[in-house]
Amino acid sequence: MSETTSATSPASADGAPRTNRVELLQQLTGTIGTVYKARNPKIDRLVALRQIQVPEWLDDVNELIKRMMEEARAANVLDHPGIARLYTGGFKEVTVFLTSEFIEGPTLREYVSSKNPGLPEIMALAKQLCAALDYAHEKKVVHHALNPANIKVLPGGTLKILDFGLLREKHLYSPIPAKRLENEHYVSPEQLRGKPVDRTANLFSVATILYELFTTRNPFAGKHLGEVDRNITDVEPHAASLAHPRVSEAISKVLMKALSKNPAARFQTGQELIAALEEARSAAPAKAAAAAANSTGVRAAVTTASVPKAPSPNGSSTGITAAIPAARPQVPPAPKTMTSVKPVTTTNAAPAKLPAKALVQWKTVAAFVAVLFMVSAAAISLRHRSDTPPAETPPENSASQKPGTVEAVAMPGSSIQVHEVQRKSGREKSSKAELPPAPIAAAEGQLAVTSSPDGALVEIAGRSESWKTPQTIVALAPGTYKVTISKAGYAPETRSIEVASGSRASLDVKLAPTKGYLTVASTPAGVHIAIDGKETGKVSPAEFNLDPAVHTITLHHEGYLDSTSDIKLAAGQSVSYSPSLKLAGRTDNIQVVGGFKKMFSGKSGQGMARMEIKTDPKGAAVTINGTSLSKTTPLEIQIEPGNYEITLQKDGYKPVHTSVLAQANDKLKIDESLKK
Template identity: 25%
Template sequence: MELNKLGRYEITQVLGQGAMGIVYKGVDPKIGRTVALKTLKTAGEIPADQLAEFQRRFEQEAQSAGRLTHPNIVTIYDVGEEQGLAYIAMEFIKGKALDEYISEKSPFSIDQIVNIMVQICEGLGYAHKNGVIHRDIKPANIVLTDDHIAKITDFGIAKITSTSATQTGMVVGTPSYMSPEQITGRGVDNRSDIFSIGAVFYELLTYERAFPGDNITTVMYRVVHENPTPLSVANMSVPAQFDQIVMKALAKNPADRYPDAESMGKDIQNYKNAASTQIASTQAFNPADYKGTVVMSSKTAATMAVPASSATTPPAASSSAPVQSATKNKPIVLISTITAVVCAVLLYIIFGIFTSSEKASLQIALNILKGTAVLDGTDYQIENGQLAVQNVSAEEHELLIKHEGYDDFKTKLLFAENEEKKLNVTMKLAPVQFPSGVDTAYLTISSKPDIIAVQTNTGKFIGYTPLLKVPFPVGKHTLVYSKEYYGTQTKDVDLRKKREYKDALNLEVKKGSISVSDVNPKKVQVILDGTTLKPEKDGVTYIVPFGKRKITLKQEGYKPFEQEVVINSQETLKLNSTLEQLFGAISITSVPSEADVFIDGNNVGKTPLKLDKVAAGQREIKVQKGNLVSIKKFIVIENQENNLAELKLLASVGYLKLVVNPWAKIYVDGKSMGSSPPVDNLELKPGTYKIKIENPAYRPVTKNVTINAGSTTSLQHDFK
C-alpha cells in the first residue's frame, strides 16, 4: 500500500529501505520543513523476536539522539505512531555517507580530512558529555553534507550512561570499528567510541580498513590482538604526526587512549604544530620522573609537574654569563629549577603578577541575524547570526542575549582553560500585546534560506523566519523580506480576522563571479570564506555570492595567497595573482648505489644524490639500476627542509643451477636451453617452471622448480 502521510507529515518520496524499515522524505506542513521519516517494520513483516530487538533499537535511537542538539549530530524532531506504524521525524540531510566517498576513493585533501575528523570529535564529545555513547561509529553512520558539515547518525544501539540498557556481556556494533572491550563483551565507556573514531580516521587517510579480514572471526581477532599497518607504511604521503594520533586512539587498553573526543580533535587540528614523536596536548607523564607539584591558581585546580632531572641540570653558558657579569664582587646564589618554580608560584599567589595565557573562546550560532550579546557587562554585536569572543578567562561568566521582539536569553557558562566552547542559541519571539479592540490574524512564514527578516514597509519588525502563527493586526499590509547577500522581496497581504496567512519564500542569492584564468600556476584551489569552490565548465570561472569576501588560492608546493575582495552582482572579478613557489632539499640514497634517480619522470642523477632546490609538494621518486627491480616512492617535499629518501633495490631475476650426470639436453617450459654441462646456471624471472631433462640413453625426467628473485635454486639429477 502506498503511504502518503504519517501523522501530520506529508510523504513526498521513498529515500531508502533497510532491515528495520523504510525511510521516507516528507514535509511538515505546519512550518514547511523537510524531514526524513524513519519507520519500523510491523509485526506481519518480520519474526516476533527480531521485531522486539528492532523496537528496542528504534526506541533507543529516539531516546538517545532526541536528547542531543548539536550541529554535527542529526537532529530528532518528533516521534510518533500512525495506525500501528512507528516513526521518527528527523533532520533531512543533503549529502552522502563517508563510506560512499571511501568506496569511490574520492580525493580528500589533508585539510579536508582534518576538518571532517574535528567535526566528528566535537559531535561525539558533545554526546558523551550528555551521557550518550554511540557504540556504532563507522563511515556509514557519518554523513557529509553538501556544505561539508559532518553529521553523526544512527544512534540505534547507543548506550545512555544513566541507564542499564545493554549490560556487560552483550556484543553490539560493527566488528571492523568495534573496540576490543566491545568485542569481548566487557563494559564500555566513551573511550570505546574513541577507538572507533581512530578506525574511521585510519580509513579516511588510507582508503583501507584498519582491521581487514575475509570473515568476522578474522576481523575480531585482529581488533583484539593485532595493531594495524602503520600509516607511514599504508600511505607514505600522510603527515607523520597522524601515526601517533591514530595509534593512541586505537590502543587496546582504554586507559591508553584519549580520555575524551575533544582531546583527540584538538591534536588532529593542531597536528602541524606537533612534533612527529610527541603530541603535546596528550603527553603522558611518568610520575616517577617528576617530583613536587604546586598549585598554580586558586580559581582553577591546575598543577605543574617539574622534571626531576631539571633540578640538577647546570645552566647553559650563554644564560649564565650575564648573571656572572651582573653579580661581580657580590655573593652568587644558585637557585635550582624547582626552587625557581616555587618562588614564581608564591609571587603569583601573593602579588597576582602572573596572568594565565590559557584563555578560552566562545562561538555562538543563533536563529536571529542581529542582536546584542552581553558577557559580564561587555556588549558584543551579533552579525549574520554568529558571534565569536576570544580571550575568555577560565571561570564562570554570565551571558545575556537580547533582540527587539524576542525574549531575553540568559545563562551562566563555565569555561576551562583553553576550552573552545560552542553554543547554539534559539531565541523565542516574545508574546505580542495589542490594545483592546484590535482584531488579529496569524502569520506563518517559512523560507529558503532560513533566518530572513520580516517587517512591514513602515519599518515594523515582525521577526525572523520561520514564523509560526505570529499574531498581527488585520488589514492590508506590505511585508518586506530581506537578508544580507540576498535579493529583497515585498508582498501585499490582506489579513483577515482569526485567519492564518501562510507564505513560503525563496530568496535568490545575489551573485557575481571570479576568474582565475590569469592566475599562475594553473588549476589552483579556490577557497571563499573558508569553503572550497567548484569551477564552472571552463575550469577557471567561479560563481560566488556578492559582497565583501576573503579569497584564498592554494596549490601544492606554493605559498597560499589571500586577498580581501568585493564581489559585485552580475560582474566578473579577474584575479591575476602569481603564487610564490616553495622549495626544499632532498637527499636520496640507494642500496646498491649508482642507481639512476628520476623525480616526476625526469632523470636528475645517480645515487647517492643531494639536491638543494626541489619544488615543494608531493613528488614521485624513482630509482633503477640494471636488471634490478625499480622502486617508486611518493615523498612530500617540505618547504625549506632537508628531506630524506632511502630506497633498496631488489633483484628482478633468479638463477637455476643444474647438476646432471652424465649429461642431458635441458628444456624450460618446452624451450631448449642447450646441454648440461656446460648449461649449469640459467637466469630466469621469478616464478614456477617445468624443467625437462633428456638423455637418449635414459628415460626423460620432468621436474617443477620455483625461482625466487635474487637467489639460486639448485637441481641435481643422476641418470641410472
C-alpha cells in the first residue's frame, strides 16, 4: 500500500512547511494506538504523535484506513481556543500517523481529582466544553470518543478538547480491558448499538461528564464492560439530586433530560444545555430566598396578630412581653375585655365582641403560634405557668358583659375562662378550655447517604427498613441516628449523625475493601470458569470477590483450548481477565505419516498442514490437545488448520509443553531437548 499525503491544509497557521519526520521524546498513555510527545525539528514545535496499527487481517482494512483519513481531514479545519489543533494525518501500509497540538496540563479527570471544583467552576468548565462542541458541530465535525481523559484543563481554568479526528472503531481499541473500561462510561446508547455518531451523541457524553462533575460519581458505573454497556443502554441512572446533596432538583432534571436514552428527547445544542443549567441554578437560590422570606413574613404576622392585646392606661396596645411580668403577677380586681383577633394587624383595636365561632379560630391561631415559637419562649411560658395561680372567674352579673358576647380573661401562663351567656334562659354556662403552653411539633428531617462504591446497604439502628446507596431517607424525626453502611468485600462502617428539624443531613462513606475483585470475560462468552482448580459454576462474564492471594484462573470451553493464568489480587484491587480463547484444532483425523524425508518434499492433503516432531532423546510420548498419539518421537503427522497444544513426555525427564498455530498447507517442525 503506497503512502498517502497528510490531511493538513496547504499551509499551517505559522506558515511552516510540513514534515513527516519528528523526534520522539516521551511515550504517553492512550486508549487508541500509541501516543508520543514529539518535536518537529524543522519548525521546533512540540506535537502529539499518535501511531495506530490497523489490523492487517481485517477484510476491509483499506476501507477503514480511508475512513480514518476522511475523519482526520474533516477535523483539520477546526480552529477554536477550546480545541487542540490537528496538524497532519497520513499512513504507511497499515500504520496510521496523526500529529496534533501538544497540550501540557492535567486531564479533566486529574484536575477534578486534585482540586474538587465547586459549582461555579463546574459551570465555567461546562460553558467552555459546550461552546467548543457547538463550534465543531457547526463545521459538521463530531467527536467519536469524548471523555475526561481527552479533555485538558490549562492554568487559569481554560479547557481544551483533544482527539478530534480520531475514529472510534472497535478494532483500534487498546487490548487492555481496564483501559477500555475507563472510557466506556461516556459512550452514548446509539454508539453502542452501532449507529452513527451525531451532535446529540456528543451531548450525551457531555451530560455524563457533567453528572460526574456535579455528583463526583459516574451515572453508569460498572465493574466490567458488559455491565457498563447495559447501564448505558437499558438502566436509568439515579437522579443527580439523590447522588449528591449539593445538586438541586432543578439541576438534576436538566441532567436527566440530557442523559435521555432517546436522542430526540435530549438537548440539541450545547447552548440549550447551558441555558437550562443556568436557569435551574438561578431558580434554586431564588426559590430558597422566597421560601425564607415567606417564612419570615408568616412568623412576623403570627407574632403581631395572634396574641390578644389589652389596652394600656394611656390608650396604646401592649405587646406579648407585657403579659409575662418578671415578678409573680397579682390577679386584677376586674376582668379586662379582649381585643378581637385578626390575621395580620399592628394597629390598636377597640374592644370587640368574640362570638363562639371566633373562639375556635382563635384557638387555631394560638396553636399555630405554639408551633412556630422558639424553644426558649416555650420554656419561659412553662416556667411562668408553674408560678401563676389559677385565674378568678369573673362575676356573673358584670356590668361590662352584654347578652350574646363571649369574654375571656387571659392571665400569664394560666388557662382561659370562657363564659357563654344564654339569651333565653338568662343563665350563664361556663366551660374551661385549656391552651397548651406552646408545644413544639418538630418538623421532619432527611438524611442523604452516599458511599464509595455505590450499592452499599444502609441500615439505621432501631428501624427495620434498609436502603441502597445513593439514597435520601425522608420522614426522619429530629435526633441522632446510628447508621451502618455495609457491602460484600468491604469492612462495614457505623456512624452517628444528627438530623435537625426541617433540614437534610449528609453522610458520605468510603468503604475499606477487605477482598480483591476479579472480573472475568472472554471471547467467546459463556466459557466455564475454574479458580484454583475448582469449578465455580459460573460462565463468563462473571465477577468474583476473592481473598488477597495469587489465584490460578482457568477458562475452558468445548472446541477451544484452555486458557490459564495466575493473577495476584490485593485487598481493594480490581483486576480484569479477558482472554480470547483459541479455536482448537481437530484431533480425530490426525494422520501419522512418518518418514523425515517427506517433511519438506512430500505433498500434504488438500488444505492440511504437516508437522514433524523430534526429541532428544527419542521415544517421547506425544499428546495433542489432550489426545495421545500411538507413536512416539520421532514422527510426522498431518493435521487440519487450527490451534494445537502439544505435550512431550518421557519417563525420567521433565515434560515439555508447546503450542502451535497450523494453517492450510503449512510445514511445521518441533525439535525439543528433554531435561531430567
